[in-house]
Amino acid sequence: DAGVTQSPTHLIKTRGQQVTLRCSPKSGHDTVSWYQQALGQGPQFIFQYYEEEERQRGNFPDRFSGHQFPNYSSELNVNALLLGDSALYLCASSPRVGQPQHFGDGTRLSIL
C-alpha cells in the first residue's frame, strides 16, 4: 500500500519561471492538502482540495494555484517564482476533511 508520493523530489528554477509539483494521495484518501515549509520553520498551509475543488486556502498569493484530478491526485502550480519561494513543498492526504494527514516526502524547490 503506497503512501503519499510526490514528484519531483528536487527542482531548481530561476526567478520568474513557473513550476508544477505533483502528488498522489495514499490509497483510500480523497482529500489533498499542500504545505510550504521553509528551512527551520513549521509547514504553512497553502490550500486543500476535495472533490476536485479548492475547499480552503491559506495566506498565499494567487501565484499559487492547484488542481485535483478525478483519481484524487493533485498538482501545485506556482507562477512568477520569487527567491522566497525556495522551500520544501509537502503534500498531505487524508481519508476525509479534518482527519489526520499523511505526508509525502516533499519536493525541495530551489530558486536561483
Next chain:
Amino acid sequence: GQQVMQIPQYQHVQEGEDFTTYCNSSTTLSNIQWYKQRPGGHPVFLIQLVKSGEVKKQKRLTFQFGEAKKNSSLHITATQTTDVGTYFCTWNYGGSQGNLIFGKGTKLSVKP
C-alpha cells in the same frame, strides 16, 4: 486572532533523560494533533486529542489535553537517539473541518 505557542523551541537532553514539550493556546481548541518530523524527513502523525482532560500513551510517549482545551503536552520518558526530531503540535483552523496550523515546533536533540 488565535495564538498558539509551543515551548521550548529547542531541547538538548542526554539519552535516558525525560523530555516534555508544551503547547499553549489563547483560545479553546476543537482538537490537537501531534506530529514528529525527523531531520530531512516529513511530518508523521503521532496522535490526536479531542476530549477535555484526555491522556493518551504510546509506549514511552504520553500526550495530554488540558481541561480547558487550551493547552497540551507531549512527554517522552527515557529518551533514545531515535527520538531525535522536531515535534509539532497542530490544530485545525476553523474548527474540526479546518486545515492544520503548525506551530514552530520543538527541536529535540539527544546526546548518546
